[in-house]
Amino acid sequence: MKNQSANHHTRYQPLQHFVWLPLSFIMLLSTILYIxxxxxxxxxxxxxxxxxxxxxLAIIPGMLARTYALTLQDRLxxxxxxxxxxxxxxxxxxxxxxxxxxxALRFASDEEFVKLVERTLAENLSPTEIKQAVKKWRADHQRx
Numbered sequence: 012m013k014n015q016s017a018n019h020h021t022r023y024q025p026l027q028h029f030v031w032l033p034l035s036f037i038m039l040l041s042t043i044l045y046i047x048x049x050x051x052x053x054x055x056x057x058x059x060x061x062x063x064x065x066x067x068l069a070i071i072p073g074m075l076a077r078t079y080a081l082t083l084q085d086r087l088x089x090x091x092x093x094x095x096x097x098x099x100x101x102x103x104x105x106x107x108x109x110x111x112x113x114x115a116l117r118f119a120s121d122e123e124f125v126k127l128v129e130r131t132l133a134e135n136l137s138p139t140e141i142k143q144a145v146k147k148w149r150a151d152h153q154r155x
Contacts (some may be wrong), residue, residue, distance in 0.1 A: 019034065027073070027077065029113075035070045035073065038066055038069075038070075039066055039067070039142060042059075042062060042063050042066045043063070045059070045061050046060075046063060069111065071109035080090055085110055085114060088110075088114050088117055089110050089113050089114075091117070092104070092113045092116055092117055093113075095121075095124065096124070096125065096128060099121070099124065099125050100125055103127075104128070106131055107132060108128065108131060108132060111138045112131055112136065112138055112141060114138065115139075115141035115142050116128060116141055117149070117151060118133065118141075118142060118145050118148055118149050118150075119141075119145045119147075119149060119151075120145070120146075120147035120148070120149050122147065123145065123146060123147060127141065127144060127145070127148075130144070
């Protein structure tokens, strides 16, 4: 596994990011261009509207699958980090902290986690600021 840091922690799914997304974009764009050409040539038919609908319907499930997976993972991270905070402090995590902030805080080592949570609450740090404040990076290689 590659080392992660604030500058390098995004994860790419090759099949999704480099095959499915570009091919979906190309397919949608070429279908729209084909429809425009048929309108200009006067050969437009209702079947082309159905084709455009089919292309869009083929793209939506992939987008939904990604969205659902990320939403679920965000909920899991929130629960994990709330438990982590409770284990270290015996206190409930302040509700002012956002899910995006908690997602960024998951990279903080155990030694700096509680202090960084307190600093985040005091200064309302953005997720980027939180990641940059992490001194000892705790990698997450399972992010979808």
